[in-house]
Amino acid sequence: MTADAFALPRVVDMLDLGGLDDPIARNNGQSVAVRPIRRYDGYLVKMYVAPLAGPDCRQLDRLIALPAAADARDRRLIREHTAWPVARVDSGRIPAVGCVLPVAPEKFRADLRLTPTHTDRRYLDVDWLARPDEVLTRRGLTVPGSADRLRVCRQIMEVAALLARHNLVYSDWSYSNAFFSAVDWSAYVIDIDGCAERLGPNVFQPNWDDPLTGSSAPADTFTDRYRTALLVGRILSGENHPARMMLALSRHPDQTLAAVLLDVLRSPKRQLRPPPSAVLAVLDGLPYLRVPFQRLPLPPDPGGRRKPPVRKIPPVPPAPVGVAPPASPSRRAPVQAATVTAWVAVIAVVVLLIVLAAQH
Amino acid sequence: MTYAPDNFQQKCLPTYLVIDVSSSMQPYQAILNRTLEKLHAELVGSPRVSEFAQISIIAFSTTPWVVIDMTDLESVPVMPQVTCQGRTTYGEAFELTRQCIDRDLPALRAHGLATFRPAVFFITDGAPTDPGWEAAFDRLVDPTWPRHPHVIAYGCGEAVESVLARIGTRAAFTADGGIGQDEALAAAISSLVNSLVASARAEEMRIPEQVPGYRAVKQEYVD
Numbered sequence: 403m404t405a406d407a408f409a410l411p412r413v414v415d416m417l418d419l420g421g422l423d424d425p426i427a428r429n430n431g432q433s434v435a436v437r438p439i440r441r442y443d444g445y446l447v448k449m450y451v452a453p454l455a456g457p458d459c460r461q462l463d464r465l466i467a468l469p470a471a472a473d474a475r476d477r478r479l480i481r482e483h484t485a486w487p488v489a490r491v492d493s494g495r496i497p498a499v500g501c502v503l504p505v506a507p508e509k510f511r512a513d514l515r516l517t518p519t520h521t522d523r524r525y526l527d528v529d530w531l532a533r534p535d536e537v538l539t540r541r542g543l544t545v546p547g548s549a550d551r552l553r554v555c556r557q558i559m560e561v562a563a564l565l566a567r568h569n570l571v572y573s574d575w576s577y578s579n580a581f582f583s584a585v586d587w588s589a590y591v592i593d594i595d596g597c598a599e600r601l602g603p604n605v606f607q608p609n610w611d612d613p614l615t616g617s618s619a620p621a622d623t624f625t626d627r628y629r630t631a632l633l634v635g636r637i638l639s640g641e642n643h644p645a646r647m648m649l650a651l652s653r654h655p656d657q658t659l660a661a662v663l664l665d666v667l668r669s670p671k672r673q674l675r676p677p678p679s680a681v682l683a684v685l686d687g688l689p690y691l692r693v694p695f696q697r698l699p700l701p702p703d704p705g706g707r708r709k710p711p712v713r714k715i716p717p718v719p720p721a722p723v724g725v726a727p728p729a730s731p732s733r734r735a736p737v738q739a740a741t742v743t744a745w746v747a748v749i750a751v752v753v754l755l756i757v758l759a760a761q762h
Numbered sequence: 763m764t765y766a767p768d769n770f771q772q773k774c775l776p777t778y779l780v781i782d783v784s785s786s787m788q789p790y791q792a793i794l795n796r797t798l799e800k801l802h803a804e805l806v807g808s809p810r811v812s813e814f815a816q817i818s819i820i821a822f823s824t825t826p827w828v829v830i831d832m833t834d835l836e837s838v839p840v841m842p843q844v845t846c847q848g849r850t851t852y853g854e855a856f857e858l859t860r861q862c863i864d865r866d867l868p869a870l871r872a873h874g875l876a877t878f879r880p881a882v883f884f885i886t887d888g889a890p891t892d893p894g895w896e897a898a899f900d901r902l903v904d905p906t907w908p909r910h911p912h913v914i915a916y917g918c919g920e921a922v923e924s925v926l927a928r929i930g931t932r933a934a935f936t937a938d939g940g941i942g943q944d945e946a947l948a949a950a951i952s953s954l955v956n957s958l959v960a961s962a963r964a965e966e967m968r969i970p971e972q973v974p975g976y977r978a979v980k981q982e983y984v985d
Contacts, residue, residue, distance in 0.1 A: 514807055516802075516803035516806060516807050517799060517802070517803050517840070518839075518840065520803060522803075522807065524807065527809060527810070529809040529810060529813075530809050532809070533809055533836070537836055540836075540839070541806070541807075578808075578810055609772050609773055609813075609814075642772065642809075642813055643772045643874060644770050644771075644772060645770035645771075645874060646874070648770075701770035702770075704770065704771070704873065704874025705872060705873055705874055
């Protein structure tokens, strides 16, 4: 089932949708619930917190109409890699109480190992790719190679470039609004119905704020340029800390790709940020036609934190052996033992490296 | 013009789960441990939340102790199992929480993280057995101490409403008796997870207004 195949007109009444399944999401941003439509397999209805006001309603209508006027390549991209709205949902005389969206394909889900004995099949947010490889392994996910990461980035940039071509502002480029497939390393962008033309609400998420856009200012395509570069930088580097990500980018083997992304992220003016089409061109192996300007300096290294700031984790038996209150003031003894063990291991590795280096 | 000068510091919410594991909790020890496992699974299943919420777990009975030091729970392979025994000593638990905050916040910052005001989720099923616990609590939430946390209190079983009202600086909830204590414990932890998810989205502390099986307690202390 694809977006093109939705059998109802672009405006439908809630009653015409028929029965709905239990919500798959609740109270998520602008929606109160997202529910599968029983009669139309592969489609969801997203119910808004409040009906869209006039301009937003008209904006939604234009979004729904856009694929029909797009060229074949854009239509394919929209159909296969976005949850693009296919119908506005009215409720009697109240317009735009929700919209109909396609369900993301199954290949974007995987079994996530949450505990040693429990897995849950879930959509894979692209932000998993900003976690270290060992985290992916621990969760039972396939660890991507650098070519796989590039494929995911390319797909996201292709959607970003499509939106930019149509002057659409997505704004909420962060964490969980795009999925990736560990089958073919493609990507899928959801919640397209929230796009606005030219200016949109500046959706804030921790660690995604654009340093050149005020919090009270609306988001525009320049804000999107920053956030998509941040997202792609996180995926490429496997780093979620902004400073570490940029430093990792500066050392990326593909220095042309690093240059165009750092130009977006460290431009002194929003208007100097290269557009998604320029990043996409570089991802496609085309040259980067750079407008010369002086980038803002890279951030200082915040200090090593690939390891979390943990001073101790109690020795944890997998079996239900009690962690009881300490019997004596020496309650930190196990920690010290663990720390000593860790240091012994580190020292052993250092000694081994020195010995190996001395032999060459 | 730059609007976000601290943009290169990753933002995080230091979160303390302070749990009563006194002997009165013994009948619910298994459900408590299962609920902690569920908390772990919920957080590690969401990169967004586990990136934002750094968590420490403190258990208390006759004495308090740190079960898990401040960390991204992703780095904890399996949750430890807690054993319930002893009295319900609040004062030392608050004192230890303050010490942990004083130690953890500089450590987080030293690792390039910008910290929001800490959040303490306090779960108890009984009345404090130590007279004078209030002094330790007042030191914890002393507004002149720059690191004073928000406290969200959940009470079930024999927890005293007036005590919860005193402790919860942002919110306090008491089990309404409509559900068993095991369900009440699970609901409290679910509320914590919901808070963290909402806070991670909003970049500020968000507390659910309602917790299933609980009713809100009118607060005395508002920071």
